[in-house]
């Protein structure tokens with residue numbers, strides 16, 4: 081019996097539009113939906129929000145909406161209170177973060193435990209700078225700085241790895257967390273209508289089968305009134321690579337149950353976690 085996930089774990093992913101100009105309304109909406117998710121399915125113990133869940137996803141807006149991560153900042157307070165009130169682990173999507181010492185802005189995810197304590201932050205490490213002719217051009221590095229670490233979060237159920245959106249294209253972060261004993265990779269993410277159909281599901285399934293872990297991808301719902309059209313399709317993939325829950329494009333809460341026995345069964349059948357040849361790939365960064 082695998083110990084990497086201590087028991088069955090019910091999760092909820094909240095796909096919604098939180099990208100309006102009114103940050104406080106976005107935050108209130110997020111809070112109401114987290115409460116609804118747990119009220120509708122009270123056995124839910126881990127809830128995930130989308131990337132940039134309470135601000136527009138736009139390089140020229142990140143600084144205006146940014147918060148310092150501290151106890152009395154608006155997003156911190158709301159998320160911490162929700163986690164302790166509902167006794168859940170809350171992966172707070174991401175927000176633009178202002179680091180006051182350097183004046184830099186990051187795209188940062190905060191994770192709170194069942195007591196409302198901040199147990200992890202992840203700063204998006206790989207910035208979304210792409211240029212697809214006749215498709216989409218986006219350059220997060222116009223206003224954001226990339227984070228400098230891989231993040232593995234320790235909880236009372238076990239560990240999970242945390243990345244943000246474009247981070248999922250880089251298998252190394254997931255591998256690092258998986259080798260530290262994570263049961264899942266969680267990615268708040270906002271793919272778009274160009275790259276979403278190409279790669280969203282493929283990447284979720286790839287990170288799952290590479291590492292034989294669950295992957296949880298939580299997107300904003302599509303907002304045709306904003307400049308950036310999120311793909312939607314929040315999903316949960318099991319360690320065998322099956323999509324076990326998937327949203328459409330609109331606002332929706334999806335649920336899934338993560339099962340430690342499933343991880344163990346897949347790992348026994350295809351034992352790649354025991355067959356690695358670290359003698360061949362000691363250091364792939366060289």
Ligand SMILES: NC(=O)CCC(=O)C(=O)O
Pocket residue numbers: 131208244245246247249269270271272275276279
């Ligand atoms: N917000 C993002 O990082 C978007 C990433 C994306 O769309 C991709 O194709 O990668």
